[in-house]
Amino acid sequence: MTGIAAGLSAFAVLLALMAVRVPIGVSMLAVGLGGYALWTGTTPLLAFLKTSTYYQFSTYSLSVIPLFVLMGEFATKAGMSRALYRTAAAFLGHRRGGLAMASIGGCAAFGAICGSSLATAATMGQVALPEMRRYNYSGALATGSLAAGGTLGILIPPSVILVLYALMAEMSIATMFVAAMIPGILAALGYMLAVAVFVRRYPEDGPAGPRATWPERLAALQETWSLILIFVLVIVGMYRGWFTPTEAASVGAFCTGLLAVLYGGMRLRGIADCLRGTAVTSAMIFLILLGAEIFNAFLAQTRTPMLLAAAIQDSGLSPMMILLAILALYLALGCVMDSMSMLLLTIPIFYPIIAGLDFGMSREETLIWFGILAVVVVEVGLITPPVGMNVFIINGMARDVPMIESFRGVLPFLISDIIRIALLVAFPAITLGLVRLLG
Secondary structure (H helix, E strand, O other): OOHHHHHHHHHHHHHHHHHOOOOHHHHHHHHHHHHHHHHHOHHHHHHHHHHHHHHHHOOHHHHHHHHHHHHHHHHHHOOHHHHHHHHHHHHHOOOOOHHHHHHHHHHHHHHHHHOOHHHHHHHHHHHHHHHHHHOOOOHHHHHHHHHHHHHHHHOOOOOHHHHHHHHHHOOOHHHHHHHHHHHHHHHHHHHHHHHHHHHHHOHHHOOOOOOOOHHHHHHHHHOOHHHHHHHHHHHHHHHOOOOOHHHHHHHHHHHHHHHHHHOOOOOHHHHHHHHHHHHHHHHHHHHHHHHHHHHHHHHHHHOHHHHHHHHHHOOOOOHHHHHHHHHHHHHHHHOOOOHHHHHHHHHHHHHHHHHOOOOOOOHHHHHHHHHHHHHHHHHHHOOOOOOOHHHHHHHHHOOOOOHHHHHHHHHHHHHHHHHHHHHHHHOOHHHHHHHHHHO
């Protein structure tokens, strides 16, 4: 069997294991171990494991992941989602579809503290869904806006997905965070525009709420100044060199935890729950990292990534056509895989392909641009049928809304996503402009 045939066969086995609901980390670990042993023998596998496993988890850079996860856990316990939603609703709730727009704005702001899409969707859903249903919002608009808004959690920094991409592509975490700012803001504005268009066509689906007075708006805004300060401190501190990424995550986790104690009423039991949740989430991430490392080591032994890269580069296709093909593959994979697993599985394969293409930019700028595009397309997979993890989470919270109605509700946001992806592909300066300005 040739190397590329072995690699493709391993992918087929991996997809088969996932189809029978074997966890992705376990699937990659099993296929990687079995494939490595069959291809090189047991002794080389053991020699690889005794060094690679230790090296993988003794890397100082990985400590940033549990700290950002802990920051998100504290943000949830502090009740920050409620403050953010109240502020957004105070300014937008009087408009037709305003509460749905406020939900998206709240998701964007909470994502800047949390960094997890699923956690953002679930937390904001608990706060915003009852309010929208109380004002007779349709099930489609209520669940669709929350499912789509939740995807902002993995794009707006700090984001665990961006951290993982930066580590795998050997890029600066701070630079990736800065590059994600404009696409993240563009995503939130695009979603709000989608709501405006939706309620213009179906006005009964998003009736206007009462108008808040300016004292009420200022009072709501006052509740969120500490969150803005934490966000600025973490992002600016990293980029200006005041902190390393790990130190910035530590500062963010500490400040968020302090807010949870002082304003959120968190006590010792709540702290223990946050630590336990962080441990469980971090262990899941690290298991996937280990599985991806061993699976990708097997692929490297078969030279599948290098052979595919060479074949694609010799195919005569333009760099833009290759990029579009990769993004289309991400959209397809997003229908059946979760975002983190998808990136960890594919970046080692696509990384050498993209790095070897000429888009008229430096290699570093090309990888930054591709990283943001990959995260954006993965984000779309979170609301794409038939899986759409965010849709399932929100629909599970709105038990009176049929699943088909929730998927109908995300259609305007999917259209917004496709337009945004086209803009980011056509105009790399949207992603790179802020990086170049601050560089």
